[in-house]
Amino acid sequence: MWRRRLGAFLLRSPPSSSSTAASSCQHRRHHLLPREEPPALNRLARLFTSQAGSDGGNSQKPFIAFVLGGPGSGKGTQCTKIALDFGFAHLSAGDLLRHEIASGSEKGELIVDIIKEGRIVPSEITVELIRKAMEASNANKVLIDGFPRCEENRIAFERIVGREPDIVVFFDCPEDEMVKRLLGRNQGRVDDNIETIKKRLKVFESLNIPVIDYYSSRGKVRKINATGTADEIFEAVCKLFSSLRF
Numbered sequence: 509m510w511r512r513r514l515g516a517f518l519l520r521s522p523p524s525s526s527s528t529a530a531s532s533c534q535h536r537r538h539h540l541l542p543r544e545e546p547p548a549l550n551r552l553a554r555l556f557t558s559q560a561g562s563d564g565g566n567s568q569k570p571f572i573a574f575v576l577g578g579p580g581s582g583k584g585t586q587c588t589k590i591a592l593d594f595g596f597a598h599l600s601a602g603d604l605l606r607h608e609i610a611s612g613s614e615k616g617e618l619i620v621d622i623i624k625e626g627r628i629v630p631s632e633i634t635v636e637l638i639r640k641a642m643e644a645s646n647a648n649k650v651l652i653d654g655f656p657r658c659e660e661n662r663i664a665f666e667r668i669v670g671r672e673p674d675i676v677v678f679f680d681c682p683e684d685e686m687v688k689r690l691l692g693r694n695q696g697r698v699d700d701n702i703e704t705i706k707k708r709l710k711v712f713e714s715l716n717i718p719v720i721d722y723y724s725s726r727g728k729v730r731k732i733n734a735t736g737t738a739d740e741i742f743e744a745v746c747k748l749f750s751s752l753r754f
């Protein structure tokens with residue numbers, strides 16, 4: 509459990525200020541494993557779930573949701589809310605890469621140059637970070653936010669982790685809205701400037717959309733209209749997640 513908490517602390521984005529009780533899911537499902545549930549009830553609940561492990565973790569294969577969408581479509585914002593309301597571990601590929609940069613490693617120096625250019629980090633680096641984070645989280649439900657970015661990423665993940673996602677959530681947002689949000693983000697990100705944003709939008713269209721198309725052809729994509737307020741979008745997200753079996 510401590511590993512799970514430490515992993516979550518290190519790897520999840522800080523909760524957004526909009527993640528309040530008031531904004532939480534109106535369609536909230538009856539969680540089988542809410543965090544605040546007493547341990548005895550948790551154990552009982554686990555007897556009735558197919559995926560939970562002996563410590564609530566992933567001794568069997570976890571439910572994996574890839575969360576995709578253009579830059580600034582609101583992936584991180586919505587994942588924070590989903591993690592809180594539905595008990596998912598939130599692994600953001602971008603945050604993992606930024607964490608590697610912050611560690612001061614040689615790999616980090618390579619990564620920061622790629623991010624400034626809006627390009628895609630080599631698959632073996634990103635997949636290895638995600639694989640380790642999944643292992644550290646020991647979770648039975650995982651959101652992988654902002655990955656895979658291209659077909660090569662997808663193929664590398666499926667080869668190394670040995671799994672396809674159970675679903676792919678696609679936040680569909682118009683470009684002008686994404687640009688407006690990114691320019692207003694104000695979190696000191698090296699890629700939140702108009703030059704990099706334009707490059708990221710091109711990379712999204714040319715490399716990430718084909719991944720979404722691939723998973724669409726496999727019936728895995730759930731498209732969500734990502735316009736409106738974060739809370740309005742979360743209403744649609746809640747409907748989707750409440751309908752899932754995990």
Ligand SMILES: Nc1ncnc2c1ncn2[C@@H]1O[C@H](COP(=O)(O)OP(=O)(O)OP(=O)(O)O)[C@@H](O)[C@H]1O
Pocket residue numbers: 524577578579580581582583584585586602654689690692693694734735736737738739741
């Ligand atoms: N529905 C919304 N309406 C207005 N602003 C939003 C909405 N959702 C998120 N934002 C804001 O837009 C910015 C980008 O959101 P967020 O970081 O969640 O996007 P993202 O898809 O994770 O972007 P990136 O791919 O760059 O990581 C943030 O400042 C966030 O607070």
Ligand SMILES: O=c1ccn([C@@H]2O[C@H](COP(=O)(O)O)[C@@H](O)[C@H]2O)c(=O)[nH]1
Pocket residue numbers: 579601602603605622623624626627628629630634653654655656657661699708
């Ligand atoms: O799988 C990934 C995820 C991210 N990148 C690089 O990081 C930036 C920022 O990512 P966000 O998910 O938007 O935080 C992205 O533009 C890429 O340069 C990546 O290469 N691979």
Ligand SMILES: [Mg+2]
Pocket residue numbers: 583584585600602654
């Ligand atoms: Mg993000």
